Amino acid sequence: MLANRNFFLLLMAQLVSQSAQNAILFTLLVIVTKLTRGSTYTSILVLSFVIPSVVFGVFSGVLVDLWSKRLLLIYANVARLLLAVAFLFSRDHVGLLILISIFFATASQIFGTTDAVTVPSVVPKHQLMAANSMFSMAVTGSQLIGMIFLAPILLPTLGEAWLFFIAAAMFGVSVACAYLMGPIHHEDDVAPDRQWPTFDAFRDAAGDYAQTMRKLARDRVSALAL
DSSP states (O other): OTTOHHHHHHHHHHHHHHHHHHHHHHHHHHHHHHHHOSSHHHHHHHHHHHHHHHHHHHHHHHHHHHSOHHHHHHHHHHHHHHHHHHHHHTTTOHHHHHHHHHHHHHHHHHHHHHHHHHHHHHSOGGGHHHHHHHHHHHHHHHHIIIIIIIHHHHHHHTOHHHHHHHHHHHHHHHHHHHHHSOOOOOTTOSSTTOOSOOHHHHHHHHHHHHHHHHHHHHOHHHHHHO
């Protein structure tokens, strides 16, 4: 399965970028705790990562359906690269760190959704179960790499600045992986690997999002499950 070029590059983009993301989250928790010496701002930081996932979770799914998966992977990681650099220069200001975290979590949500739904587009149906298992292993591996090895080793040895710099470089690697992928096709796609959307596509996405929220408001069981 790893001989499948697009799948291998997608898996590497996932593993490398999510390891960097987890290392950044660990580092931010350390920095905020050190600067504030309390739990209030640490809780706010965690919420700044969680809330965008809730708010943009449904909308990011709409984006993936409408637009090019490959371009979304590229742009989401470019955004995270730039935001990692922003963390580097804002590491002494708690308010800025929390604000940047909101944008970082939003870009991460878009990447995560796109990454997950791209798997069926790059592997045959009979390999889909194995591919999903490998992606689950990559998610767990990225948590181990980022929070157990990368951040705890780099923080005391090289410091916060170098960790953010290395994380930005890792996002750059993930951008390169997505860029090197060929066109992403799927037998159910009407227009696979579509280009960046027009204003009408933005309007359609907003309309689909509003329609989904109205259905959830009427369907208590689905809303509670979500």
